[in-house]
Amino acid sequence: MEQDFLQQLRYLGFTARIKRLNERIVSSTVSHYSNLNIDIEPNWHVIFLLLKERGKLTVTDIANTLGFSHPAMIKITRKMKQRGYLNMSKDSKDGRKTLIQLSQKGYRKLPTYEQEWNRIQEVLEEFVGNDFLNQLNELEGKLLDQGFSERYLKKFGNSNSESVFSIRNAYPSEFNAIGKLMVQVYGGLEGFPKADEQPDYYQKLADIGSFTQNPDAELLVATSNSGSLLGGVLYFGDMKFYGSGGTAPSEKNASGFRLLAVDPSTRGLGIGKALSIACINKAKKKGHPQVIIHSTAYMKPAIRMYKGLGFVRSKDLDFSQNGLEVYGYRLNLK
Known part of the structure; x- marks a missing residue:
């Protein structure tokens, strides 16, 4: 069997492999939800679970907590609102802020969805494993501590x-x-x-x-x-x-x-x-x-x-x- 080209590239193929892996998992999850007639999209579960724990949050709060971009969170929360899972209201203390929380439908569906997410987690544990998660934590920590550009300049300088x-x-x-x-x-x-x-x-x-x-x-x-x-x-x-x-x-x-x-x-x-x-x-x-x-x-x-x-x-x-x-x-x- 011919060796995977991205694997041959080793570290130069790293980001492309991460992107490819994400696309495969997202595609599989979309099909899985569709087969079960679950009307949500991949990664919505993190919004559900965050709002379950925190109650009301702004889009900025959500983006900062999860480390995602502000525009990406706006897009996801708008879709979730359109599907009836979220309510949005103005902050009584600051009218410029919009607070987001789970709707009645969101809370009603949550137990069923959580049961399914627990099952998904068990399946993911079979091929992800604690070692990989620990290495991922370490990688994220290293990048937060010092980005690629700083590391490059420290190692090679710049002409x-x-x-x-x-x-x-x-x-x-x-x-x-x-x-x-x-x-x-x-x-x-x-x-x-x-x-x-x-x-x-x-x-x-x-x-x-x-x-x-x-x-x-x-x-x-x-x-x-x-x-x-x-x-x-x-x-x-x-x-x-x-x-x-x-x-x-x-x-x-x-x-x-x-x-x-x-x-x-x-x-x-x-x-x-x-x-x-x-x-x-x-x-x-x-x-x-x-x-x-x-x-x-x-x-x-x-x-x-x-x-x-x-x-x-x-x-x-x-x-x-x-x-x-x-x-x-x-x-x-x-």
């Missing part, structure tokens, strides 16, 4: 001089360009409030250079060898000028940084991490025992990076910005 960057304080002549980059990056975040929803916030982004008028506030930038702006971040050696809601501005003997942004075309090169480390080093030089930052549910890659640097959740720093939940983090430098 393209545009990908080599340095960190320095921004020049006043660059403030407008950095502000435009900030608006572009934050406005492009999936699910994040847009300029018409939070105009004051976006005005701060556009005028980011004005923060440097405060004592101990610095605007750091990453630039390529040719001088192109690749990213920026605000560092605060005095939290009094941090400018956020909540209790962070009243923190003493601490540094902070916020409004980190990296040009989307250069992501994966470690620029955001380098900017963060530059701020941490400034805090160490000042002798501060901690660094304070904030993030949101729409910034999952950044949160993973912060956690990798040692930041931990600090709920006492949380606040709400016109309905947007903002989460606080601390890094202990002692």
Whole structure:
């Protein structure tokens, strides 16, 4: 029997084999559900089970919990609503948010579906096995810790001089360009409030250079060898000028940084991490025992990076910005 070509490619055939495997399982599941007259599609079970456990969630909550894209979750939940499995309603506390929950039909069908999913799980266990699941967990963890681009550059470097960057304080002549980059990056975040929803916030982004008028506030930038702006971040050696809601501005003997942004075309090169480390080093030089930052549910890659640097959740720093939940983090430098 001729050897499978994708197997011959070994690691170069890895992603294609994963895609092929997924297509085969999805196709088999579609046929299985059809034979049993079960009116659902593959992967809907994760939505059913998540909503059974959590009750009401937004599309963003679902996407963030499962690690799927926001558009993909919108498509699936709309289909499930059309089939009568979901109800959608406006959040009484924030009219911009739509809450999703199982409908009466969803709850009524759930016991039957769960019985079938348990059977499917038993069949999958025959050819998947715990070893494979453990290796999959390890693989996902490695990719979250450090992506392909960062690993490639660490191993081989890059001959393209545009990908080599340095960190320095921004020049006043660059403030407008950095502000435009900030608006572009934050406005492009999936699910994040847009300029018409939070105009004051976006005005701060556009005028980011004005923060440097405060004592101990610095605007750091990453630039390529040719001088192109690749990213920026605000560092605060005095939290009094941090400018956020909540209790962070009243923190003493601490540094902070916020409004980190990296040009989307250069992501994966470690620029955001380098900017963060530059701020941490400034805090160490000042002798501060901690660094304070904030993030949101729409910034999952950044949160993973912060956690990798040692930041931990600090709920006492949380606040709400016109309905947007903002989460606080601390890094202990002692």
